[in-house]
Amino acid sequence: MNSEEILKKIEQALNKAKVEFNEKINEKNLDEIYKNYLGKNSLLNNILRGISDYEPEIRKNVGLSVNAAKSQIEEIYKNLKEQLKADNNPAGSSLRIDMSLPGVKIEPFHTHPITAVLNDTVDFFSSMGFEVVEGPEIETTHYNFDALNIPDNHPARDIWDTFYLKNGFIPRTHTSSVQVRTMETRKPPLRVIAPGRCYRYESVDATHLFMFNQVEGLFIDKNARLSDLKGILEATVKHLLGAKKTRFRPAFYPFVEPGLDLDIECVFCHGKGCSVCKSSGWIEVIPCGMVHPKVFEYAGINPAEYKGFAFGMGFDRLVMLKYNVNDLRLLYSGNMDVLNQF
Numbered sequence: 001m002n003s004e005e006i007l008k009k010i011e012q013a014l015n016k017a018k019v020e021f022n023e024k025i026n027e028k029n030l031d032e033i034y035k036n037y038l039g040k041n042s043l044l045n046n047i048l049r050g051i052s053d054y055e056p057e058i059r060k061n062v063g064l065s066v067n068a069a070k071s072q073i074e075e076i077y078k079n080l081k082e083q084l085k086a087d088n089n090p091a092g093s094s095l096r097i098d099m100s101l102p103g104v105k106i107e108p109f110h111t112h113p114i115t116a117v118l119n120d121t122v123d124f125f126s127s128m129g130f131e132v133v134e135g136p137e138i139e140t141t142h143y144n145f146d147a148l149n150i151p152d153n154h155p156a157r158d159i160w161d162t163f164y165l166k167n168g169f170i171p172r173t174h175t176s177s178v179q180v181r182t183m184e185t186r187k188p189p190l191r192v193i194a195p196g197r198c199y200r201y202e203s204v205d206a207t208h209l210f211m212f213n214q215v216e217g218l219f220i221d222k223n224a225r226l227s228d229l230k231g232i233l234e235a236t237v238k239h240l241l242g243a244k245k246t247r248f249r250p251a252f253y254p255f256v257e258p259g260l261d262l263d264i265e266c267v268f269c270h271g272k273g274c275s276v277c278k279s280s281g282w283i284e285v286i287p288c289g290m291v292h293p294k295v296f297e298y299a300g301i302n303p304a305e306y307k308g309f310a311f312g313m314g315f316d317r318l319v320m321l322k323y324n325v326n327d328l329r330l331l332y333s334g335n336m337d338v339l340n341q342f
C-alpha cells in the first residue's frame, strides 16, 4: 500500500466510527464500537504496529494520522459515555422529572419589620399632609451642626459621637440635617418627614448600633404652636405603638427652644417600673421641640413671621418597642428564625 491508500483507510475508519457512534446506542454497543476501532486488533492499531514496514518518509504522516483519528474516537466515546451516565441518573438530567418527589415549598415573603413600620409611619404622616424628603447620608458639618445652632467647639457637639472622614465630611449623626436643606430649597409653610440612616461612634450593645434609622419631622407655618406638636406626636405614638399614656418633659437640644422629650408609659411593665425603663415606668420615644429662631435665620426664614416644630424619632427603638424586641442587633441580623416571627 502506498501512503495515499493508507491515509484514505485511516480516514474511512474514522468516518465509519463516527457514523456508528451516531446511531442509536446503549452502553453495550458503545463499548463494542470502541473495541472495534481502538481495540488490540483494530485496523488503526494494526497500522501502527506495522509502521516500521513503511518508507521512512511516509512513516511520520501515517503515525500522525492514526493518532489523530484515535484521539478523536476516544473523545467521542468519552462524551457519549458521560451522556449515557447522566441520562440514567435523574439528578443529572434536566429532562427526567420524578413526579413522586415532594415539591419545594414556596414561602410567602413579607417586609422586614423596620420597613413595615416605616411604611406605616410614612402613610400616617401623609394622611396629615406631610411629604417625604431626603438628604445625603454623607454630610458637611455645616448642615449637620452649624446650621442647627451647634457651632464648632460648642460643648453640645459632644452629645453626638461623630465619625469624621478624612475629606472633612461626616456620616450624618441625625436626619436633622435634612431640615436645613429643606428650608433652604422650599418656601414655608412646610410639612415634611425625612426618614433615613444615621451614624454614630457608639459601642455596640443591645440598644445601640453605629448605624440606626431616624425619622425627622418638620412643620412650619405662620400659626404653628406647641399644641400642634403635642397633638401630632401624641397621635403618632398612639397609632404606631398603641400608647395610652404619654407625657412631655423639658429637654435641651440646641436647635429647638423649648426642647421636649415625649415619653410613653413603659410597654414592658405598664408603668410599674422594670429594668428597661430603669424603674421609672416611662420610656423616652421622641425628642422634639419648637424650631430655634437661630435655625430659621441660618435657613433664611424670618422667625418673626414663621413658627415651627421639629422632631427626630429613633426609629429602630420604636420598632423594638412595638414588637417587644429586647436586642436591636436581632433586627439587623438577617436571621430568618427571628424575621419569620413577625
Ligand SMILES: [Zn+2]
Binding pocket: 266, 267, 268, 269, 270, 271, 272, 273, 274, 275, 276, 277, 278, 279, 281, 282
Ligand atoms: Zn418598665
